[in-house]
Structure formats: C-alpha cells, structure tokens
Amino acid sequence: MDQSSLLYGALTLVILALSSLYVALVIWSPPPIVTRDSETKYLSNAYPKKPRPLAKLADPSTVDLTIVVPAYNETERLPIMLASTIAHLTSPALKNKRTFEIIIVDDGSSDNTSAAALKLTAKYPKCDVRVVTLEKNLGKGGAVRHGMLFGGGERLLMVDADDASRFTDLELLWEAMDKIAPGHGAGVVVGSRAHLVKTEAVVKRSLLRNILMYGLHTILRIVGVGHIRDTQCGFKLFSRAAAQQIFPAQHLPTWIFDVELLLLAKQLRIPVAEVPIQWHEVPGSKLNVVSASLQMLRDLLIVRANHLLGRWKATPSKAKSD
Structure with missing residues (x-):
C-alpha cells in the first residue's frame, strides 16, 4: 500500500470518528424544553x-423582585423556607419598599407539593405567592428556567426550597447588583459558600459529597468558569436584562444547569459578582452523588x-442600561 493510500485511509478514519462524535453529541444533547x-x-x-396567566420575561417588569423556588416533593421543607422568606420581605426594614412575587414551581412532584403550596398561600393572604405545576418532571434546571421565563421582577432570585441559605443575605446580593448593574443594566450575583470550605458546615458533609465538590471545581476550571469559586449554590440574583438574555438560551434541565448559566453570562459579557453568604446542610437532599457525578461530567x-461548535448560543440584548 503506497503512502497516499495510507494518508487517505487515515483521513477517512478521522472524518468517521469526528462524524461519530458529532452524532453522539446531537443524540446526547437534551431536546428543547417544551412549555x-x-x-x-x-x-x-x-x-x-x-388559573391566571403568568407574566412573561420578555415584557417590562411588574414588580421589583421575583423569587423563583423550584420544588420537587417538598411538602415538608417548603413551609419553613416560605416562612423565613416572607418574614424578611415583610420586615419593618423592607415593608412597602420593595414589591415582590414568589413563584413556586412544582417540578412534577408525586407528593402533592402543589396542593400543599397552595394551602400555604392562605397563611400569607397579603403576599403574592403563585403556584405553578409542571406536567412532567424536568429537573431543577428546568424548573428554575420556567419560573424565570414567567417572572415579572426587575430582579429575579432563584432560591432552593430547603431553606439552606440564609434569606436575609439577599440584601448582600442586592447591594452587589447595585454596583455591577446600576439602573436597568445586565448583571448576575452569585451567593457563594466558598468561604465555608474549611468550616464544619462543609467538613461534616459526607466524604462522597466533598470528593464531588473538589472534582467539580477541577472540571469547572477546564470548561471555563473556574473564576467562580461556587457555581452550585442555589441562591443567585439576576437583573431582568440579564435574565432576558440568559434563560431563553438555557438548554440543561439537570442540576448542573448553574454552570451553563454562568457560561452564558461569560459568553454574553454580562458582569458576574460572587458574594459570601451563610449556608447550612439540610437533611432530605434528593441528589444521588454517584449518578449525579456521572451526569455532571456528561452534561x-x-x-x-455545543458552545464551541456554535450549536448553542445566546443573543446579546440590544437594550442599553440606564
């Protein structure tokens, strides 16, 4: 066999390998999320x-703040979280200073989370607490995305239903947003637990969870968001201008979706600030660390x-900040 035949054969194998990888990428990529x-x-x-129609993210804001709470089988933990959230938002320091709505997104629960959440709203008749039920379980990322796409806030906060984050730390995120995105500018502020790495809050976590945490940090540096020390904290604040660009472009419905949001912000050149917050471990996590690790790497x-090949991309907003 001459040299040209060998070169042709090698080139054919490379093309076949690349084609196979591209086909695998298309197959493994999640399908569009249907609303x-x-x-x-x-x-x-x-x-x-x-049922009443929700607001649309593409429209002008209707309140100062939207709180999006993804909830999957959260009948036990949701009451505590909602109580601490509303206690802060209606405290004397904030009362009548900031309008808000709370959107609880039931992610296809099997424990009547929607019914329990709706019952809870009766405890807070003066507050705008909305319950949305997804027909099928999407995953935490899908539930957060849905709440954001139908939020009316000038700023939108995602917060977990387990009350692990101290809700009063919202004010720290709010102050940081004022600095990086004044007026109606685009900005993202990430609540961070990185300062707790050597404290009991993290040390007492299981060995598997800590291994997962350090492994994730290594991978994040490789994929391009190593500048954010804690990507996974479920306490993040978005300006409306940032949310309008980021969430329509989100594809991952799984728990690692936070990384995609930060990658999109980086791609869109939206400023991101990281603010230390208080956090504590709450029993009842539904995360299986082994399967989650494998899913994390794949996702x-x-x-x-998809971003490198241009299959997934975000479109910068033409709106200008004030």
Missing part, C-alpha cells in the same frame, strides 16, 4: 381554582461542545 399551556398559568390564595462536556 405546555397549563404551565403558563398559576394558582394562588386569591385564585385557588381559576458539562455536552454544554462545552
């Missing part, structure tokens, strides 16, 4: 039986490959 008509409406204490590779 059903029932999911564009909410129930509340004021409207317990007649990070999928995100990075």
